Structures are given as C-alpha cells and as structure tokens.
Amino acid sequence: MSAVSAISDTDRIRAILARVPDPEIPAVSVVDLGIVREIAAGTVTITPTYTGCPATIAIEQSIREALDANGFANVAIETTLSPPWSTDWISDKGREDLRAYGIAPPPKGAATASLKNQTAAECPQCGSSNTEELSRFGSTPCKALWRCKACAEPFDRFKCH
Amino acid sequence: MDAIATYALRLGDDSLILGQRLSEWCGHAPALEVDLSLANVALDQVGQATHFLNLAGELEGKGRDGDALAFRRDVMDFTNCLLVEQPNGDFAQTIARQLLFSHYQELLFTALMGSKNATIAAIAAKAVKETSYHATLASDWVVRLGDGTDESKARMVAGLDWMWRFADELFVMDEVDAAAIKAGVGVDKASLRAAWETRIDAVLADATLARPAPRRATTGGRIGRHSEHLGHLLSDMQFLQRAYPGATW
Numbered sequence: 415m416s417a418v419s420a421i422s423d424t425d426r427i428r429a430i431l432a433r434v435p436d437p438e439i440p441a442v443s444v445v446d447l448g449i450v451r452e453i454a455a456g457t458v459t460i461t462p463t464y465t466g467c468p469a470t471i472a473i474e475q476s477i478r479e480a481l482d483a484n485g486f487a488n489v490a491i492e493t494t495l496s497p498p499w500s501t502d503w504i505s506d507k508g509r510e511d512l513r514a515y516g517i518a519p520p521p522k523g524a525a526t527a528s529l530k531n532q533t534a535a536e537c538p539q540c541g542s543s544n545t546e547e548l549s550r551f552g553s554t555p556c557k558a559l560w561r562c563k564a565c566a567e568p569f570d571r572f573k574c575h
Numbered sequence: 576m577d578a579i580a581t582y583a584l585r586l587g588d589d590s591l592i593l594g595q596r597l598s599e600w601c602g603h604a605p606a607l608e609v610d611l612s613l614a615n616v617a618l619d620q621v622g623q624a625t626h627f628l629n630l631a632g633e634l635e636g637k638g639r640d641g642d643a644l645a646f647r648r649d650v651m652d653f654t655n656c657l658l659v660e661q662p663n664g665d666f667a668q669t670i671a672r673q674l675l676f677s678h679y680q681e682l683l684f685t686a687l688m689g690s691k692n693a694t695i696a697a698i699a700a701k702a703v704k705e706t707s708y709h710a711t712l713a714s715d716w717v718v719r720l721g722d723g724t725d726e727s728k729a730r731m732v733a734g735l736d737w738m739w740r741f742a743d744e745l746f747v748m749d750e751v752d753a754a755a756i757k758a759g760v761g762v763d764k765a766s767l768r769a770a771w772e773t774r775i776d777a778v779l780a781d782a783t784l785a786r787p788a789p790r791r792a793t794t795g796g797r798i799g800r801h802s803e804h805l806g807h808l809l810s811d812m813q814f815l816q817r818a819y820p821g822a823t824w
Contacts, residue, residue, distance in 0.1 A: 465702050466594075466622020495626070496697035498704065549608035550708060551615040559608065575704055 424453050427486060431458070434480045437472040438554050441515035444473055448503025451494060459492045461499045463575075464555040501575045513538050518560065518571040535571040537562035547571075578754035580634035581654065582761050583695065584644065585751070585797060587627030588655035591645055592805070593676060594620030595812050596663060605666055612712055616673070619705040626698045646816035650806045651799040658741035660796070660805040664734060667720050667727070671734035673713035678774045679745045681706040682767045691759035714778045721782025728784075735779075736787045743792030746771075751797070 431453070432445045444450055444460070452459040458477065462470040474491055481489050501520040504512070509519035518535040534543045542564035549559040550573075557570040576584060597617035604610035628641035639647075658676055663669045684706055687699035720731040746768045755761025779786060795801070815822055 462622075462701075464619065464622065465626065465698070465705060466618040466620070468618070494697075495701050496693070498697070498701035549611060550712060551608070551612035553611070555615055555618060555705075559611070573708075 423455065423486075426484070427453050427458065427481070427489065430480050430484050430486070431477060434476050437469045437476065438556075439512070439515065439517065442504075442508050442511045444477065446505040446508030446511060448499060448501075448505070448508070449473060450477075456488070457490045457492055459494055461494050463499050467555050469554075499575070501572060504572075512572060516569060517557065518569060520572045520574045535560050535569075537565060537567065538569055539567045540565040576631070576635050578751045579692065579758060579760055580631050581751045582755040583627050583631040583634060583692075585654040586695070587624045587631055587641070587644070588653050589659050589676075589680075590620040590627060591624035592653070592655040592808065593659035593672075594618070594624060595808055596659065596661075597669070597673075599663055600669065609666070613669070616709050616712065619702070619709065623698065623702045623705075626694075626702075630692075630694050630698075646813050647820075650801055650809055653799065653801065653805060653809070654797050655805075656741065656744045657793055657796040657802060658738060658744065660802060660808060661738060661741065662804055664737065665730055667730035668734035668737060670713055670716045670720065671731065671738040673709065674717050674735075674775065674778060675738055675742050675745070677706055677710040677713050678771055679767070681710050682770055682774075683762065683764065686762040686767065690761070695760060710774075714781075717778050717784075718782040721779070721784040731782065732784060732787075735784070739787040740790040740793050744794040744796060747792075747794055747797070749797065 428445065428450075431450050432443050434444045436442050436444055436447055436449070439447075447463070449460050449463065450458065451461050458481070460474065460477065474493070477491055481487065481491075502522060504519065512519040516538050518538050521533050535545050535547075536543050537545055537560075540562060542562055544563045545560050546563060547558060548561050548568065552559040552570055552573075556573055556575065558573050559568065560571045561568045594617045597613050597620065600613040601610065601617070604613055624645065625641050628644045632639040632641060632644055658672060661668075661672055681703060684699040684703035688696055688703065690696040690699065717731060717735075720727040722728070723731075746764045748764055752761055752764065756763060776786065810817075
C-alpha cells in the first residue's frame with residue numbers, strides 16, 4: 415500500500431466515523447464527542463468517556479459495524495484509557511449539536527477542578543443563564559440535571575469532566 | 576497470585592463490592608435525584624472494578640478475566656475492605672459509608688496516578704475525576720442530614736457511628752502493600768490518612784457533627800476474613816453464574 419492511499423484511507427475512515435452517532439446522545443457523533451482518539455492505517459483508537467459508561471460497548475460495536483459496512487473490516491479497534499477523556503475534547507460542532515439537541519454543553523476548560531460546576535449553565539431552550547442545578551447526577555453518567563428559572567424548563571447539562 | 580496482581584485485585588474488589596451494594600438502592604432511594612445519583616456512583620465503581628479485575632487476571636496469567644474473578648470466586652477469596660460490604664442500612668448509613676470511602680478513594684487514586692504500572696496509573700487518572708463527584712455528593716448529604724432535623728441528625732450520627740469502626744482498615748498495610756510500594760506500583764496508604772482526616776473533619780464541622788467515638792478497629796477483609804454480609808451479597812450477585820456456569824447473552 416502506498417503512502418498516498420494510506421492517507422486517503424485515514425480520511426475516509428474519519429468521514430465514516432463522523433457519521434457514527436453516540437448511542438446515548440444520537441445527535442452527536444463519536445468523533446465530535448472526542449471518543450475517537452486516533453485513526454492510523456490499520457487501527458482506530460477510542461477511549462471511554464466514563465469508566466463505567468454502559469455505552470462504551472455499544473460505541474465499539476457501532477464503530478465496528480460502520481467500518482465493516484464500508485470495506486474496512488480489517489481495521490482493528492483499540493481502546494486506551496490514557497490520557498483520560500475530557501469534555502474539553504468535545505469539538506465546537508459537537509457543542510452546537512448538543513445545544514440543538516437540548517443538552518447544555520460543558521464550558522471549555524471545565525475539566526480543571528477549580529472550574530467544576532461553578533458556572534451557571536445556559537438554558538438550551540431560551541438561552542437564559544438564570545438556571546440552577548437539581549442533581550449532579552442525571553440520566554446518564556455524563557449528564558447533570560438542571561432547571562431554567564426563566565422558562566421553567568428542566569434540561570440536561572453535559573457534566574464538566 | 577503475586578503481590579502486584581493481588582494489589583490490583585484488592586482495588587477491584589473494593590470497587591466491585593461497593594458498586595454492587597449501591598446498586599441495591601436502584602428504585603428504592605428516597606427521591607428520584609438520589610436514585611439517579613446512587614446508581615451513577617454504582618456504575619462508576621463497577622466500571623473501575625472491570626478495569627482493575629481484568630488487570631489482576633492478566634497479571635495472574637491463568638486465563639481468568641474480570642468476569643471470572645467477579646462471578647466465580649468464593650467469599651473467602653474476596654479481598655475488599657469490610658467498609659464496602661456493610662449493608663446499606665438507611666440512607667444516612669449509606670451516605671456515611673460513601674463519605675468515608677470516597678474521600679479515601681479520591682486520595683488513593685490521586686496518588687496512584689504516579690504508579691509505575693501504566694494500567695493502574697491510567698485507571699486511577701480516569702477514575703479520580705469520577706470519584707471527586709462521589710466525595711462531593713456524600714459530603715453534601717452529610718451536611719444536609721447532619722445539619723438538618725433532629726431525626727436526620729440522629730440517623731446521620733448513627734450511620735457514621737456504625738461505619739467509623741471500618742475506617743482504620745482503609746489505611747492498614749501488609750506485605751502486599753510493601754511489595755507493591757517497593758515495585759513503585761503501590762502507594763503508602765498510611766500516608767494518606769492525615770489528609771483524609773482533614774477532609775472528613777471539615778465535612779463533619781459543616782454538618783455540626785462530632786467525630787464518632789474511637790472504637791476498636793475491625794479489619795480482615797484484605798485476607799478474606801469477611802462479615803456475614805458479603806456472602807449474602809455474593810449469592811445475589813453471582814446467582815446466574817452459579818446456577819448456569821458460563822452463561823452468556
């Protein structure tokens with residue numbers, strides 16, 4: 415295989431994975447969530463978001479199916495824990511996709527402990543910052559439950575991590 | 576198992592048994608938000624256990640993976656500390672256990688990020704971010720219950736009083752720890768105690784509570800001497816693999 419075709423394979427794989435949705439938050443792709451860490455010639459490296467996230471297995475299966483269906487059955491999937499996944503790896507597009515889906519995206523730089531949970535979330539429905547945390551643990555490991563005091567809508571906030 | 580494999584096993588067993596205990600709250604917690612919280616903490620613990628037990632199995636080299644270690648060992652082969660196997664009791668007792676354990680675990684994982692075993696370091700670096708949420712959750716509830724009504728305060732005091740006797744074991748060291756420290760894999764748990772006490776005392780002060788009276792420490796979990804409670808927990812957790820060995824779906 416020449417170097418040229420290897421590069422184009424990598425780009426093709428990236429495009430394929432950019433269409434693989436997260437099973438819990440189907441509005442966002444596994445690439446935009448920062449789960450896909452590296453795409454090399456024969457290997458895709460992924461990292462779990464949370465240690466115990468049940469979606470981890472489903473994500474690997476979805477990626478496997480997408481690769482197989484697009485002629486990359488020989489590309490292996492490897493999982494790495496280090497460096498640990500951070501919400502700072504969610505792309506700008508991923509953040510917009512989250513907001514449009516009704517989930518307040520985490521602020522950038524939020525992975526540092528000093529910023530954790532200290533900024534008010536912006537309501538994804540009306541944009542108000544007059545919001546409050548109802549529960550730090552929500553419907554999935556990665557989300558907290560918030561409420562907007564302006565429009566009274568409850569909403570999920572992607573946890574700073 | 577050699578000392579390093581046993582070291583990983585102990586880390587995994589602590590997480591596994593606490594995760595299983597917390598999952599007993601699922602559908603029973605006093606409020607929906609609490610139910611979600613405890614289930615999430617349980618999930619994080621089980622996730623850590625999967626990684627640590629898989630590692631222990633790899634280091635052992637006898638073909639056992641995390642599932643085999645979780646579901647096909649008998650009670651005396653479990654190496655978790657006694658604190659995590661204690662029954663949930665009421666919500667305050669559960670929160671007391673979580674307070675003591677999560678602050679310990681956060682300090683432990685922070686230290687283990689420097690482990691020379693790359694897998695242990697990676698698991699610790701990942702899990703410590705989750706554990707800090709657990710410690711905050713437990714601390715918030717201890718303050719809310721301790722500085723709450725007469726009833727909630729009495730229950731918080733009773734819960735802490737019960738769990739306190741199992742705190743010493745968290746910091747006990749033996750030859751497994753010594754070998755792991757010598758290899759640069761493990762950390763000096765005794766050295767974490769001062770920081771742990773500072774954290775616990777700060778939470779108790781916020782909660783208008785005093786430290787429980789000192790008691791004779793109850794230990795033995797690391798070498799398989801458990802309370803009766805663990806057997807009952809395992810009979811539930813291991814039921815499927817015991818009734819249908821090797822079952823998969």
